[in-house]
Amino acid sequence: MNLNEPSYENLEYIIEELAKQLQILNASVLKPEDYDLDHYHDIKDIYDMLNAQGQVSVAEINAIISELKKYRKQ
Template sequence: MNLNEATEENLKYIIDEMSKQLQVLNPTILDPEKFHLDNYHNIKQLYDMVQGKDQISVPEIHAIIDELKKYRIQD
């Protein structure tokens, strides 16, 4: 899997992985279906940052989730 390619499969993978690492209790917040592929590279940058950290503090988790919310498709 080449995560540098913006595909629906890769988008789902990186969002699911971030959801696990950030220990999101409400999975609907990071439902991959609610993110548009046009924002893939911005979301991938957040994913890379999360992958590069050994530990993520609670304030960092909140900030990352808030940033991800900016890329959600508005209902």
């Protein structure tokens, strides 16, 4: 899987991985179908940053979730 290629399959994978990494208990907060490919690279940047950083604080988790909310479909 090449995550540099914007596709719905890749977007779904990234969103699901973000939900796991952020330990989101309510899956409805990050549903892949709520996002479209227009913001693929922005969402992937968050995914890459989170993977590079590893452990995140609660404040960082809240900031990431807030940022992801900006990219949801209206």
